[in-house]
Amino acid sequence: LALVAATAVLSVDGARVHAESPSPQRAGELRIQGRWFLDEHDRRVLLHGVNNVDKTAPYVQPGDGFTVTAEDARLLARHGFNTVRLGVSFDGLMPNRGELDERYLDRVAHVVDVLGAEGIHVLLDNHQDGLSEIWGGNGFPEWALESRPFPGEPNPGFPLYYLMPSMNRAWDEVWNNSNGVLDHLGDALAALAERVSDKPAVLGIELLNEPWPGTAFPTCFPAGCPAFDREYQAVHERLTERIKGVAPELPVFWEPNVTWNQLMPTHMADPPWTPPITDERVAFSFHDYCLASQAATYLGLPEELVGACPAQHELTWSHADDFVARTNVPAMVTEFGDGDPRVLANTLQRADERFVGWHYWHYTSVVGSAEERRDPFGGELGKQLVRTYPRATAGTPESMDFDAETGRFEYTYQPEPATAPTEIYVSDRHYPNGYEVSVRGGRVVSAPGSSVLLVESTGSEPVTVDLRA
Ligand code: 9MR
Numbered sequence: 001l002a003l004v005a006a007t008a009v010l011s012v013d014g015a016r017v018h019a020e021s022p023s024p025q026r027a028g029e030l031r032i033q034g035r036w037f038l039d040e041h042d043r044r045v046l047l048h049g050v051n052n053v054d055k056t057a058p059y060v061q062p063g064d065g066f067t068v069t070a071e072d073a074r075l076l077a078r079h080g081f082n083t084v085r086l087g088v089s090f091d092g093l094m095p096n097r098g099e100l101d102e103r104y105l106d107r108v109a110h111v112v113d114v115l116g117a118e119g120i121h122v123l124l125d126n127h128q129d130g131l132s133e134i135w136g137g138n139g140f141p142e143w144a145l146e147s148r149p150f151p152g153e154p155n156p157g158f159p160l161y162y163l164m165p166s167m168n169r170a171w172d173e174v175w176n177n178s179n180g181v182l183d184h185l186g187d188a189l190a191a192l193a194e195r196v197s198d199k200p201a202v203l204g205i206e207l208l209n210e211p212w213p214g215t216a217f218p219t220c221f222p223a224g225c226p227a228f229d230r231e232y233q234a235v236h237e238r239l240t241e242r243i244k245g246v247a248p249e250l251p252v253f254w255e256p257n258v259t260w261n262q263l264m265p266t267h268m269a270d271p272p273w274t275p276p277i278t279d280e281r282v283a284f285s286f287h288d289y290c291l292a293s294q295a296a297t298y299l300g301l302p303e304e305l306v307g308a309c310p311a312q313h314e315l316t317w318s319h320a321d322d323f324v325a326r327t328n329v330p331a332m333v334t335e336f337g338d339g340d341p342r343v344l345a346n347t348l349q350r351a352d353e354r355f356v357g358w359h360y361w362h363y364t365s366v367v368g369s370a371e372e373r374r375d376p377f378g379g380e381l382g383k384q385l386v387r388t389y390p391r392a393t394a395g396t397p398e399s400m401d402f403d404a405e406t407g408r409f410e411y412t413y414q415p416e417p418a419t420a421p422t423e424i425y426v427s428d429r430h431y432p433n434g435y436e437v438s439v440r441g442g443r444v445v446s447a448p449g450s451s452v453l454l455v456e457s458t459g460s461e462p463v464t465v466d467l468r469a
Helices: 070-079 103-115 165-175 180-195 214-220 226-248 258-262 291-297 303-327 342-353 363-367 379-385
Strands: 010-011 031-033 037-038 048-052 084-086 121-128 202-204 252-254 282-287 333-334 357-360 389-393 394-401 409-415 422-425 435-442 442-444 452-457 463-468
Touching: 010 037, 037 226, 048 363, 070 180, 070 258, 084 103, 084 357, 103 121, 103 180, 121 180, 121 333, 165 214, 165 226, 180 202, 180 226, 214 226, 226 303, 252 379, 258 282, 258 291, 258 452, 303 342, 333 342, 342 357, 342 379, 342 394, 389 394, 389 409, 409 422, 422 463, 435 442, 452 463
Parallel strands: 048 084, 048 357, 084 121, 121 202, 202 252, 252 282, 282 333, 333 357
Antiparallel strands: 010 435, 031 037, 389 422, 394 409, 409 463, 422 452, 435 463, 442 452
């Protein structure tokens, strides 16, 4: 009986579900505590969002596309997204040796402001594919590397160009800091960090997207490459220190070397050399592609291979769990998706279970033409990505489940002191006839039908929220 008495039930009709969307709040600064991101109200924050990476010069779209339009930021906010992984380019930051492009820094800063005004936290991703335009990719400026494709060397393009001997030689230059390439990268990232360090919307800087091990690549199979990763970790520590020197509070995101995407574990932070990453400044960024599905997309292998995806995702997540268990840092899935929406649930469910945030790869492909732009999150994609989820929790999450088919959302957390209520974004894709919510151990304090459900605990017992169509 007591249990029933503590349960507040709220039903609303469909027309009102989104009638009371509160106006967006600026993205406030997040900080890292153990494996969590905390907001300024001491709530544990969960981040859902998309990638936007412009891979051609000037690397931040000057007029077209969402990187400078408030319209796209509003669209994302309206569908409940609260983060964007924004690509930045070493080539854009430092087009000539030692010379920073201030205009580029201004552009990036402007995009951060546009997104932050809509409550979107921005992860700045130092992006690369295929190392450099030298190989038809993007990322490192030409001046930074000496290696060039060998005369007559075939270039198979993305992703097989990573196997080109000349490109592997160039990656070795990077890891050996030949001609100070890493020092220049450190300077470029430090300038970026300094430029945005006063912007609370900046979630952090990711040091390098999908780093390739170079000629050490074959040593990474079949169990990862401890020797390479030790060197690789040292590079990350150095770059982290460099950024720390100019922006002491800014979180820095580390990615495993890209054989992670080929189902290898990372040996970063492996014992016995316990690294100094416990100062609540480092987060772990990993990608969760299904190798089989990528092989079907990019190498023309049979579609049926996607049957192997659940097992492959399971393996990737076990590697991520291991890393988080030994470091106690927050993890985020900073890329997943890329194609077949049938494999999305593999990532999304595992992320929900662990209260891990994500960035879908990628926004530009879903915005597409002006026609599609009206509703880029319609259809199967929207059904999966637009989710009811706790954006900020006044306590510690215990369990969460969202059923993308029915919209049923079940969430339990242990309440803890915070200066604002728990905030749950209610999907605008799953409740055409309204939603019903019951709360045990707490009460709803938002207006009926709000797209942001606010919950306060009524005691010290766990709070359970059960929301359904
Ligand atoms: O999806 C992207 C594809 O259209 C491009 O041809 C390719 C090379 O630029 O990059 C793909 O995006 C990749 C991203 O940059 C890095 N992680 C893997 C992504 C998807 O495979």
